[in-house]
Amino acid sequence: VRTWLDGSRKNLGLEIYCENCYNNDIFVIHDSSPFFAGYDETPVLNVVGKLVQREKRSKAGVQRYRPTMRDYMTPPKTATCTPNNKRCCRHPLLVDFRDIEGFEFIIQPKIFDAGFCRGRCPYKYNPGSHHALIQSLL
Structure with a gap:
């Protein structure tokens, strides 16, 4: 940022x-x-x-x-994300801005669910880097 x-x-x-x-x-x-x-x-x-x-x-x-x-953007609550599930599944990844130095300027939200994808997902859902994401869009 x-x-x-x-x-x-x-x-x-x-x-x-x-x-x-x-x-x-x-x-x-x-x-x-x-x-x-x-x-x-x-x-x-x-x-x-x-x-x-x-x-x-x-x-x-x-x-x-x-x-x-x-x-x-949010999957239905009936979606099951288990370790044995091989399909693409979004898992929660909570980011608490109060715990990260340098982000004091963020007023709301205090906590953000950034999420991450695991399983057999399209490449653009979980790229290895920002460069890889841009390449996947070209």
Whole structure:
């Protein structure tokens, strides 16, 4: 992060892709929008969305709660990630910014689930290095 911030004039910035965000009333505010008028060049990521209620759904007499807005990055809770599972599986990797020196500028979230993939995954899910990731995209 520090390298990216120090060389912000040289790098190409940060691209955010959110599939189906507009249909779910989630918007990414760009620094060219009127919202940022008068702010300095402090890097900030703002994601604006609306709170959604969960709807009750019953199937065979069992009441379940179904989220009205789906999170495409998080696997369903029914996914089983066991040591014997050879399929691609996302495992949690909790990063606590309070424990990492040099990240005091991060206000929220205090803890972030960076996650990692294990198993027979597409190469771009778990590259050996940043260079390998870029090569896989070319």
